[in-house]
Amino acid sequence: KNQINQIIREEETKRETHEHIVDSVDLFLFLSLLILVILTIWFLKHKKFKYVHETGLAIFYGSIFGALIRYVFKDNQKRSIFFTPANLTLNSIDDLPEYVYMSIPNLTQNFVYKFKEPSSDTSSMVSRDFEEKVTFNPETFFNILLPPIIFQAGYSMKRKQFFKNFGAILMFALIGTTISSFVIGGLMYWVVSWQKSLGYMKFLDCLLFGSIVSATDPVTTLSIFSDQNLDLSLYSLIFGESVLNDAVSLILVQQIEKFSGNSLEAGQFFRAIGSFFVIFLGSILVGSLVGCTNAILTKFTKIKHHPSLETALFILISYSAFYASEAIGLSGIVTMLIAGIFQAHYTFNNLSVDSKFQTRQIFHLISFLSENFIFIYIGISMFTFRNHQWEAGFILPSLIVILFGRAVNIYPLSYLINLTRSSSNKIKLKNQNLMFFSGLRGALAFGLAIRNTSTSSRQLILTTTSVIVIITVVFFGGMTKKVIELLNIESADSTADKVDKDKNQKIKGKFKAFLSKLVIFKLLRSLDKKFVKPFLTNSRPTLIDNLPNKLLPIARLLTTIEQIEENDGFNEENFLINDSRGQFENISIN
Amino acid sequence: KNQINQIIREEETKRETHEHIVDSVDLFLFLSLLILVILTIWFLKHKKFKYVHETGLAIFYGSIFGALIRYVFKDNQKRSIFFTPANLTLNSIDDLPEYVYMSIPNLTQNFVYKFKEPSSDTSSMVSRDFEEKVTFNPETFFNILLPPIIFQAGYSMKRKQFFKNFGAILMFALIGTTISSFVIGGLMYWVVSWQKSLGYMKFLDCLLFGSIVSATDPVTTLSIFSDQNLDLSLYSLIFGESVLNDAVSLILVQQIEKFSGNSLEAGQFFRAIGSFFVIFLGSILVGSLVGCTNAILTKFTKIKHHPSLETALFILISYSAFYASEAIGLSGIVTMLIAGIFQAHYTFNNLSVDSKFQTRQIFHLISFLSENFIFIYIGISMFTFRNHQWEAGFILPSLIVILFGRAVNIYPLSYLINLTRSSSNKIKLKNQNLMFFSGLRGALAFGLAIRNTSTSSRQLILTTTSVIVIITVVFFGGMTKKVIELLNIESADSTADKVDKDKNQKIKGKFKAFLSKLVIFKLLRSLDKKFVKPFLTNSRPTLIDNLPNKLLPIARLLTTIEQIEENDGFNEENFLINDSRGQFENISIN
Numbered sequence A, B: 001k002n003q004i005n006q007i008i009r010e011e012e013t014k015r016e017t018h019e020h021i022v023d024s025v026d027l028f029l030f031l032s033l034l035i036l037v038i039l040t041i042w043f044l045k046h047k048k049f050k051y052v053h054e055t056g057l058a059i060f061y062g063s064i065f066g067a068l069i070r071y072v073f074k075d076n077q078k079r080s081i082f083f084t085p086a087n088l089t090l091n092s093i094d095d096l097p098e099y100v101y102m103s104i105p106n107l108t109q110n111f112v113y114k115f116k117e118p119s120s121d122t123s124s125m126v127s128r129d130f131e132e133k134v135t136f137n138p139e140t141f142f143n144i145l146l147p148p149i150i151f152q153a154g155y156s157m158k159r160k161q162f163f164k165n166f167g168a169i170l171m172f173a174l175i176g177t178t179i180s181s182f183v184i185g186g187l188m189y190w191v192v193s194w195q196k197s198l199g200y201m202k203f204l205d206c207l208l209f210g211s212i213v214s215a216t217d218p219v220t221t222l223s224i225f226s227d228q229n230l231d232l233s234l235y236s237l238i239f240g241e242s243v244l245n246d247a248v249s250l251i252l253v254q255q256i257e258k259f260s261g262n263s264l265e266a267g268q269f270f271r272a273i274g275s276f277f278v279i280f281l282g283s284i285l286v287g288s289l290v291g292c293t294n295a296i297l298t299k300f301t302k303i304k305h306h307p308s309l310e311t312a313l314f315i316l317i318s319y320s321a322f323y324a325s326e327a328i329g330l331s332g333i334v335t336m337l338i339a340g341i342f343q344a345h346y347t348f349n350n351l352s353v354d355s356k357f358q359t360r361q362i363f364h365l366i367s368f369l370s371e372n373f374i375f376i377y378i379g380i381s382m383f384t385f386r387n388h389q390w391e392a393g394f395i396l397p398s399l400i401v402i403l404f405g406r407a408v409n410i411y412p413l414s415y416l417i418n419l420t421r422s423s424s425n426k427i428k429l430k431n432q433n434l435m436f437f438s439g440l441r442g443a444l445a446f447g448l449a450i451r452n453t454s455t456s457s458r459q460l461i462l463t464t465t466s467v468i469v470i471i472t473v474v475f476f477g478g479m480t481k482k483v484i485e486l487l488n489i490e491s492a493d494s495t496a497d498k499v500d501k502d503k504n505q506k507i508k509g510k511f512k513a514f515l516s517k518l519v520i521f522k523l524l525r526s527l528d529k530k531f532v533k534p535f536l537t538n539s540r541p542t543l544i545d546n547l548p549n550k551l552l553p554i555a556r557l558l559t560t561i562e563q564i565e566e567n568d569g570f571n572e573e574n575f576l577i578n579d580s581r582g583q584f585e586n587i588s589i590n
Helices: A002-046 A054-072 A129-134 A138-155 A159-164 A166-193 A203-214 A218-225 A232-259 A266-300 A307-327 A332-350 A353-384 A392-419 A429-437 A443-450 A456-487 A496-502 A512-536 A549-557 A561-565 A568-572 B002-046 B054-072 B129-134 B138-155 B159-164 B166-193 B203-214 B218-225 B232-259 B266-300 B307-327 B332-350 B353-384 B392-419 B429-437 B443-450 B456-487 B492-502 B512-536 B549-557 B561-565 B568-572
Strands: A080-083 A099-103 A110-119 A574-578 A584-588 B080-083 B099-103 B110-119 B574-578 B584-588
Touching: A002 A054, A002 A353, A002 B138, A002 B307, A054 A218, A054 A353, A054 A456, A099 B099, A099 B110, A110 B099, A138 A218, A138 A232, A138 A307, A138 A332, A138 A353, A138 A443, A138 B002, A159 A166, A159 A232, A159 A332, A166 A203, A166 A232, A166 A392, A203 A232, A203 A392, A203 A443, A203 A456, A218 A232, A218 A353, A218 A443, A218 A456, A232 A266, A232 A332, A232 A429, A232 A443, A266 A307, A266 A332, A266 A512, A307 A332, A307 A353, A307 B002, A307 B353, A332 A512, A353 A443, A353 A456, A353 B307, A353 B353, A392 A429, A392 A456, A429 A456, A443 A456, B002 B054, B002 B353, B054 B218, B054 B353, B054 B456, B138 B218, B138 B232, B138 B307, B138 B332, B138 B353, B138 B443, B159 B166, B159 B232, B159 B332, B166 B203, B166 B232, B166 B392, B203 B232, B203 B392, B203 B443, B203 B456, B218 B232, B218 B353, B218 B443, B218 B456, B232 B266, B232 B332, B232 B429, B232 B443, B266 B307, B266 B332, B266 B512, B307 B332, B307 B353, B332 B512, B353 B443, B353 B456, B392 B429, B392 B456, B429 B456, B443 B456
Parallel strands: A080 B099, A099 B080
Antiparallel strands: A099 A110, A110 B110, A574 A584, B099 B110, B574 B584
16 A cells, blocks of 8 residues: 555655646747747848738748647547546535545545536546646736737827827727627527527527627737828827727626626626716726826835836736726736826826936837737647637628628727817718728637637637738738728828827817717816826926915925926937837827 | 536526626736735835845735635535446556546436546545635646746846855855755654654655755745845855755656655666756756847847837746756756846847836736745745644754755855865855855745645645745745844955955866866856857847858858947947846946
8 A cells, every 4th residue: 555655655656747847838839939039030021022920920830830839749648537427416506516536445645636527528628738738828918918919909009099089089989889789699699590400599699799709909910000191190190009909808707607698688788878977987097097107106215216116116007907996806918007097198208318328128019928928829729729620601601791790980089089070070981991990809709719718609700810810910900001001091190280180179079978078188188287197297387386375385395306306308308119010109298 | 307407507597696706806916916015015114124025925924815715614515425436447647537427317418527646645635616716736836926027036136246256156056955855854764763653755856855855945036035136246145156056956846756666776777967967058058049049139129129029029938948947857947047147148239128128027026926925825835735743843854954954065065165166265254154044945946846746745745835835935035134244244345355355366266176166167258258248149249240241251151230239339238227126236238
């Protein structure tokens, strides 16, 4: 008996060593793929080759790697056993044991097994060592890779154009995405109803699919369109929509998941809309609170004298916004975007010169790597994910349906928005066409789809979403440059004069609501300029200048010496930041 | 039946949502702790408070958090069930199933459980949600947190002093650590033999313990001693030893684990020594290969024109060294150190100015954060790890024994080394005392101990190691400044002149071996200066200058235009890098 125990103990050490080596090989291969992608990006840049984009490259390399793992490297198959517990009644998931202890006669040790997932088929019983390792947890994807990408988007955003187009962006994101979800969901349900073999796709499954694929992706959009020197107003529309509709899509998916099993009732429907707004506004609140906290910390302490500590603090606080938001059930993505914008608008002014550079560069680098890692992973999972459902009767129609869903979002809403805009400022038809074309689906859709694959319908959703992501990214992404040329879209430079003229545009609003919203925006802007920015940053003017004389003691308390001594010229200074594409981007500090 | 399936499916969604929230809370709390540590570090710096060090702080905050989780937050206890498989014979660990499928009558879905660990007691059957989450996988520790710390050590190392003292460093690291392991192992076995209750500690367990706690830790040593403006030669001795003895300790542990169960035989003993050298030299080889690859890539391509790509590539290639080495069974730590040194010596010269700054800053930041994260985690695990063995009869004697083990490493070897050195260059007694005092145990010892905790003896090793780490870091670490003052140790400035004089020192070697080693070093140095550096970097002189005329075509091929046009003054330029402690460090590029 002792001898068997001894053997098991030794073997356990061997098993751990083996596990460690597999982990190392796994990480080494992922890094090698990333290195390969970077070298190819550089090579294509060097040769000025236009029609392949880095996201497409990453997916391509990932797929090759995935196929190799699946079909070439035949590593050890692991043994599995079945058992039926004697007296376990399962009325709810809380009754499901988290751990199973296997005890074996003769051995003093038990073997602990931890719950992993429910599984509806037995084909996945054959599991292979390495394949399992490369298929990482969707949680990792959400918690580690996504936040820096979204934060970087907010932190490096051209805020002026974003806020100028805020009404239109909100309309496309909120209303457009909802329309698109229901149109795609409805049409797909109609498609499904013709096919007996797809009987497991219920209406709510189709609606879920619609919501998942309605989110155009900021990751892909950012990385493809930021290269293009596009008219800033158009860029902010495309990018702004893609960021905010993620949140919309995410919340829609959550609400639909709550419904499933129940029939749709009007009461529930309105409650869903209510909780949608609570989540949306709550997320914005958390993001702005985190941004302000960081601004206050950097303004009123002297941590500036230790730039490395300051940079570390800035990064940690920014990241924590995401988790704080998710922890209380809000949308981390919206929070992260808002935190990024607030940090850029307020905190950035208080940082030491070192930290200004470092924070920009580090977030740029992290988001660049995360992005490529995600696309490599999408490629890999096409082959290593075991439960793909290849149903041509669903996948092929979906490709046409999503185009239609995109069209009923962009064109009717553009028409409505144009009704409120001056003639010089309307969204031109060719720009609408580009917006239609820019509906790339990417990392977020994939992330939502892979999160739950416990049923056949969920598996079909994952397979279809993966196909849509790859096709839109590789095909639409690769064609973007060509399409911009074909559509004769204006570049940022050629519209620069116009933007100035537009400042004096008159809004002949047909929708009074829009007008009032703009008044609110104006009010917010002047509030920010007069009070919030002087309070939160070290830039001029100070609160002493702007607050009424009565409040002078408070104003003095909230004004630092640095702020009074501030050289007005400094804040106007422009930073030259070198982006991953080797272009110099001119980033104004204000 | 369908209804139950439906319920389970819905509940599964709920379970996932819950899981996601717990993950988010977990990450949020870890980040908050890091933020708290940074703010406290800043505050203590600001108030010029001397006797608390950041590593101690991190451990302290971690412990409080761990205690709160353990005793205050009472979260859900998870259910576990036992089962005994009907016909499973277990002759080796390969027969152990990786997955257990639980099937329940009435349900179409199975539930998959994945093997986690062997467990010898049943008290751990009560597992709590949150406690389990904060106790992360030791593999994460090794694979993610350790590499950047070690790389940064090599990348920012004062290489001149390190190589000057290389003989002494090797002696302390190789011979000293081995002596210390056996002395501690032997003494602890003697201690154990008096106590019946510790009968489960065999001789090899004690030896394993000796090897684990013989590694003084570079993480702790770096972060404590780099603040002290110490004499560079002394600093390089302390730091160099701490890096290399990690590797020695790691390899010793591996060898001892191979033995366990068998009795020690002479043949095996010598084979162990043989494989020790294979691992050591192999790791150095891999590290230098990775360094050279990166140097060649950056020299002969124009990736320099895209600094962000260059920085990303540099970071990825550096990281990959660790995994490449671990994947083929070598020591990632030694590889990473050597890769860091090579990158600093060769690749750094080829980088664009942007990348020079960025790579330094990013590795500095990552290693700073990893370091603090590790110490927070050590603090937490003191409370959340469930199987601590609090045996005073082992832990208390070990505290005295490790001091003795350190003493028999430092003093006799210093005596031997001093025999080979000129009188101006001897290791003074007070410096020996500081080296004795600097034997802090830290992250690596903890990492080795927590890697395997499947038996009582392993659990006792973990508990004792944790106590030793906390005491040495908090007490010895906190007293370091005071001790340096008391011992009247010379600072870097006061010995600066002497170092120059020492250049012309004559070695009146008593050990011929040492002399010959130095000749090899000299040869290597001139080889490097004349051929390797001109080949691998863009700095002058070029191979055209140094190779014989016959080889001119080859020399031309391996010389870039940048290298010929290189402004000689540029490489001499000194970079001012601001380190995390807010001090300006003068880093020469060469």
